[in-house]
Amino acid sequence: MIELRYPIIEDAESYFRILTEGKFEYYHATIPESVDLEREWIKRREYKRENNLEYNYSIIYNNEVVGGCNIRIFQESPHIGEIGYFIDRKLFNKGVASKAVKELERIAFEELGLIRLEIRMDPRNKASEKVAIKCEFEKEGLLKKVMEFNGMYFDNLLYSKVK
Template identity: 30%
Template sequence: MFSILVSSEVELRLMQQKNSHEIFQLVDRSRPYLGKFLPWVKYMKSLEDYKEVIQQWLLQLAENKGFQSGIYYKEELVGMIGIHPIDWAAKMTAIGYWLAEEHQGKGIITDCCQKVMQICFEEYELNRLEIRCDPANKRSRAIPKRLGFIQEGVLREAMNQNGQYRDSVVYGILKSEYKESL
């Protein structure tokens, strides 16, 4: 089983079919908060929806296109982090993450992003990482800034959030910049 220790309290674990109920419950009770920023939340309405998406995540891993993992804080699933399918020709990908509102402000996502950056740059030998955020999500936007990412621009109306087009702020970091920050 895919498991990566991030700190003494935080671990990343590969999501498997047996986790579908756990992730469904977390998203369902976090729906009002997560739905403000993440367009996919409104489509994930049943246990079956999660079984299908977990199968896609496992296929992504099997095809060497990246991974999606649950974030466990003190043995409890509190969010997710992963990378979008890797563009191996360009040697780049994007990190995506979300965390239940009640677990924010503890440095969990920052620590998890640092671990994912290490995997991407040191193990996968990628050259570029991106993080894209909703401009209104100040907490999410603070993460890439804290980790040395540079705001590169705004993709205008790049997201459809509950029928409204929203901008997406793009942050990027290169392997050379990551090495300098060590």
């Protein structure tokens, strides 16, 4: 059983460890350079929630922070959210990511009133694609060079679910 809760400052050390020790080959997001920077990132999450930009959660499994996840609201289309997540490598293939995505789906549709959810991933990220399929998201296609990260452009697979 997993639980999602808003991140607290104390989660910064777990986030930092998970993101720096894991080998997230196809994770196109900034890896924190220090625990202090991760704390600052967590502090900014409240502003994001209050302004309907992004809803971040810590993933708790056996009373331990084992990852993070979020729903980012598309500002140009506020009925659409995009799901993102990262999980401690030691819990890969244990169903934790799928359970987190299913709970994010419930929050998105029931609490936030969203109509459409998307999961985007690098086409080489077979683990994330497996999660999307397991959670019954529908594959819509390949978005060419849609993700810019560190001056490079990457393709993304697009999976979605509508209410």
